[in-house]
Amino acid sequence: MEQEPSAAALLFGDRIEVARAFVADLADRGEQLGLIGPLELPRLWTRHVVNSALMAPLLRPGRVGDIGSGAGLPGLVLAIARPDVDFVLIEPMERRVAWLNEQKDLLGLTNVEVVRARAEDAQLSPWLDQATARAVSALSKLIPLVAPLMKSGGEMLFFKGASVDAEIEKAAKVIRKHRLHDIEVLTLGSDVGTETTRVFRATVD
Numbered sequence: 001m002e003q004e005p006s007a008a009a010l011l012f013g014d015r016i017e018v019a020r021a022f023v024a025d026l027a028d029r030g031e032q033l034g035l036i037g038p039l040e041l042p043r044l045w046t047r048h049v050v051n052s053a054l055m056a057p058l059l060r061p062g063r064v065g066d067i068g069s070g071a072g073l074p075g076l077v078l079a080i081a082r083p084d085v086d087f088v089l090i091e092p093m094e095r096r097v098a099w100l101n102e103q104k105d106l107l108g109l110t111n112v113e114v115v116r117a118r119a120e121d122a123q124l125s126p127w128l129d130q131a132t133a134r135a136v137s138a139l140s141k142l143i144p145l146v147a148p149l150m151k152s153g154g155e156m157l158f159f160k161g162a163s164v165d166a167e168i169e170k171a172a173k174v175i176r177k178h179r180l181h182d183i184e185v186l187t188l189g190s191d192v193g194t195e196t197t198r199v200f201r202a203t204v205d
C-alpha cells in the first residue's frame with residue numbers, strides 16, 4: 001500500500017489514528033467486499049482518503065448527509081475528521097451499508113447514522129444542513145435527488161472532476177427549478193500539498 005502522505009496528518013490532526021485504522025481495514029478487505037477496485041489500492045490514501053478529507057474544513061456543526069457513501073467516501077472519512085459534526089450516510093446497497101455500519105462501530109464513530117435508501121426514497125428528519133456526494137452522478141441528476149432533503153439555506157458540496165463547468169451548464173434548468181444560488185467551484189488541496197480536487201458548492205433557497 002501507498003505510504004501515508006504528509007497531508008493526512010494535517011487534515012486529520014489528532015484523529016489520524018482513526019483514519020489509519022479505516023485505511024488499513026479498507027486496504028485489507030475492500031477489494032474482497034467489492035468496495036474498491038484493485039487498481040485503487042495503491043492510491044487509497046491520496047486519491048481517496050486525503051481527497052475526501054479535503055472537504056472537512058468546509059463543514060459546519062450541524063447535520064451533513066453524504067449521498068451514495070459506498071466504502072465511506074467521503075462520509076466516513078469526514079466523520080473521522082470532524083467529530084463535532086453529525087453525519088447521515090445514505091446508501092442503497094446492502095453490502096455497503098453493512099460495511100458502513102461495521103466501520104461506524106469499529107471506529108467508535110458516535111456521530112454517524114447509516115440509512116439504507118436511495119436519496120430519492122430517503123425519509124429524513126430533520127433535514128440536512130449540508131449534503132456531500134462523490135462519484136454518484138452528474139449534477140443534472142444529483143441536484144433533484146438531493147434538494148428535497150435539504151433545509152432552506154442548506155449547502156450542497158459535491159466533488160467534481162474537470163467536467164464541472166460543462167455539468168453546471170447542463171444543469172441550468174434544475175439549478176433554476178431548485179432555486180440554487182451562490183454557486184461556485186472551489187479548488188481544494190494546494191494548501192496541504194496534495195493533488196487538487198474540484199468541488200461544486202451551492203446554497204438552497
Ligand SMILES: C[S@@+](CC[C@H](N)C(=O)[O-])C[C@H]1O[C@@H](n2cnc3c(N)ncnc32)[C@H](O)[C@@H]1O
Nearest residue numbers: 067068069070073091092093118119134135136
Ligand atoms: C461510484 S460509487 C461512489 C461511492 C463513493 N461515494 C466513492 O466516492 O467512492 C456510487 C455510489 O452511489 C450509490 N448510489 C447510486 N445511486 C444512488 C441514489 N439514487 N441514492 C443514493 N446512493 C446512490 C451507489 O450504491 C454507490 O455506492
